[in-house]
Amino acid sequence: MKVLKLFTTYSLNANLTSNLRPILGAIVGMRWWRSILNHKNGLQEYLQRKLLPLPTYETEKVSTNPILFKSKVHVNGKVFETMNVYRRKKIAEQVVAKLALNTLQEGDDDKEDEIIELATLKIGD
Structure with a gap:
């Protein structure tokens, strides 16, 4: 039972990371964000x-x-x-x-x- 919980937690974190990656990419790609960096x-x-x-x-x-x-x-x-x-x-x-x-x-x-x-x-x- 404990092994199943650890595996579920890991896959939730992996899904969260994979879901956030496009969002963070979109934020960095926004024009206003680039003008802050440039x-x-x-x-x-x-x-x-x-x-x-x-x-x-x-x-x-x-x-x-x-x-x-x-x-x-x-x-x-x-x-x-x-x-x-x-x-x-x-x-x-x-x-x-x-x-x-x-x-x-x-x-x-x-x-x-x-x-x-x-x-x-x-x-x-």
Whole structure:
């Protein structure tokens, strides 16, 4: 009897895993999920929502043995630059895009805080 229970439990877990695999695959394949993982896309979508010009990337090879890259991104007159060097050009650009996106979004949060403070002052007066 105990052997049967163990076998049943195992097959239930196996079925659960096999049923979840397509669901997890669909989630990873969703467009919004990819933009979270791809910071260059996220930055571009953010700028398009704000009606700002698209970013331009400047990536340079700083070493040939081993090959290392450093990247800059120009966003609406601001320049963001990676502090570290990376073995792949794509990774350097993703890192600098993430830096730019996080910095720009923090600026948006600060503006929202200022608006809340102004609203509080007006209500209190």
